[in-house]
Amino acid sequence: MGPEPLLVSVIIPVFNGERFLAGAVASVLAQTHGRLEVLIVDDGSTDGSAAVARSFGARVRYHAQANRGPAAARNQGIRLATGSLLAFLDADDLWSETKLALQVPRLAENPAADVVLGRAQYLRPVDDAGATTGFAPWGEPRTALNLNCALARRQVFDRVGLLDESLFQCDDWDWFMRARELGVTLALHPEVVLRQRVHGGNITRDRERGNRFTLAMIQKSLQRRRQESGGPARALTRLAGQGSEPASVTSAAPVPKRPPRQEAD
Amino acid sequence: MVPDTRLRINRPQVIDETFADEAVVVNLANGNYYTLSRVGAEVWQCLEQGFAPARIVEELCARYAGPQAEIATAVAQFVDALLAAALVVPATDTDTPAPPPPALPSPAVPAPVRPAFQPPVMQEYTDMQGLLLVDPVHEVDETGWPNVKREGGTP
Numbered sequence: 384m385g386p387e388p389l390l391v392s393v394i395i396p397v398f399n400g401e402r403f404l405a406g407a408v409a410s411v412l413a414q415t416h417g418r419l420e421v422l423i424v425d426d427g428s429t430d431g432s433a434a435v436a437r438s439f440g441a442r443v444r445y446h447a448q449a450n451r452g453p454a455a456a457r458n459q460g461i462r463l464a465t466g467s468l469l470a471f472l473d474a475d476d477l478w479s480e481t482k483l484a485l486q487v488p489r490l491a492e493n494p495a496a497d498v499v500l501g502r503a504q505y506l507r508p509v510d511d512a513g514a515t516t517g518f519a520p521w522g523e524p525r526t527a528l529n530l531n532c533a534l535a536r537r538q539v540f541d542r543v544g545l546l547d548e549s550l551f552q553c554d555d556w557d558w559f560m561r562a563r564e565l566g567v568t569l570a571l572h573p574e575v576v577l578r579q580r581v582h583g584g585n586i587t588r589d590r591e592r593g594n595r596f597t598l599a600m601i602q603k604s605l606q607r608r609r610q611e612s613g614g615p616a617r618a619l620t621r622l623a624g625q626g627s628e629p630a631s632v633t634s635a636a637p638v639p640k641r642p643p644r645q646e647a648d
Numbered sequence: 649m650v651p652d653t654r655l656r657i658n659r660p661q662v663i664d665e666t667f668a669d670e671a672v673v674v675n676l677a678n679g680n681y682y683t684l685s686r687v688g689a690e691v692w693q694c695l696e697q698g699f700a701p702a703r704i705v706e707e708l709c710a711r712y713a714g715p716q717a718e719i720a721t722a723v724a725q726f727v728d729a730l731l732a733a734a735l736v737v738p739a740t741d742t743d744t745p746a747p748p749p750p751a752l753p754s755p756a757v758p759a760p761v762r763p764a765f766q767p768p769v770m771q772e773y774t775d776m777q778g779l780l781l782v783d784p785v786h787e788v789d790e791t792g793w794p795n796v797k798r799e800g801g802t803p
Contacts, residue, residue, distance in 0.1 A: 526778055526779060527779070528779060563775075594663040595665065597663065597674060598663060598664070598665040598672050598674065599665070601672055601674065601681050601776075602665070602667050602670075602672045605672070605683055615771060616683070616771070616773075618773055618774070618775045619773075619775040619776075620775070621775060622779075632771055632772065632773055633771070633772040634769060634770065634771050634772075
């Protein structure tokens with residue numbers, strides 16, 4: 384008889400997500416991994432999210448709190464989790480059928496990795512006469528710094544810290560940047576593990592907002608790296624599976640003439 | 649690079665934002681990101697306004713103390729680096745025309761108080777290749793998050 388599977392704690396934050404919560408939970412419960420702890424952290428929902436969560440009975444743990452935002456809900460889930468491996472899923476998304484079957488062995492086979500990260504397939508609403516009738520794949524699967532695509536060893540949150548609750552969006556982007564700055568080993572893999580619904584209302588506006596968040600996250604990361612080094616921001620180490628080109632910092636500027644340094648003996 | 653060649657920011661492939669005294673620029677085609685600090689950010693803002701390199705040199709000469717030839721060389725090298733990184737491309741006739749030069753490029757500071765010219769600096773980072781794709785941001789508002797506003801439907 385083999386060793387007992389590691390307990391995976393799955394944290395599902397929700398705020399007024401009754402429409403898709405049942406599907407999200409079902410996609411977690413359908414995983415073939417033998418030991419799961421499903422934590423639904425309700426961030427003050429005023430719709431039927433609580434009833435949906437409770438409909439799953441003892442298969443899930445339900446925790447309600449006052450509304451404080453998605454990062455606070457995720458953090459509460461991390462505090463409540465008892466598993467040695469942590470995973471996340473937003474209430475309107477779905478895991479692939481094989482997410483944990485793929486990712487748990489990958490972590491086991493790569494003891495140096497703290498986090499494994501798969502790909503997301505985005506889904507856009509399909510409209511018929513002004514009403515959404517379903518969702519269809521949009522674009523190619525993508526690697527993204529999204530906790531819903533990840534499986535993490537619990538201790539990495541002790542090292543990196545929790546999610547920044549001042550960020551109402553992209554809190555996991557920020558967490559991944561901090562993790563990389565600390566040298567946390569992230570291992571990428573190409574399989575799709577997440578089906579992520581995309582709001583179809585205003586793609587241009589969402590893209591512009593996404594661009595602004597991207598730039599702000601990068602600038603924050605650069606600032607932290609400058610503070611750490613006392614000089615130019617260093618490059619982040621390349622991720623396993625990111626590609627063969629080495630990470631580099633290239634400075635393009637005519638270098639002003641300086642007096643030669645005195646070399647130490 | 650011919651000093652009078654107009655250039656434009658290579659949008660939408662390139663996104664950028666200016667923070668305090670630096671510009672952060674991302675090339676979404678390859679995931680490389682760049683920080684342009686101090687004078688580099690000023691050059692970037694001039695390019696955004698449609699100024700040709702020769703015009704940018706005039707601007708910097710009005711703001712900083714230093715030999716015009718040195719400033720011109722630094723600008724030319726910096727612009728060549730931006731072109732090589734595909735952050736800027738030559739403007740076409742259909743692009744927005746450059747604004748007419750004002751009587752003074754900017755309030756000319758008397759020579760004794762102008763700071764010394766420092767060459768523009770661009771630092772390139774390649775450690776986010778493959779990751780800097782637009783990750784569609786969930787709609788988040790007071791009614792709920794993640795929030796897909798439309799009715800009905802399951803995948």
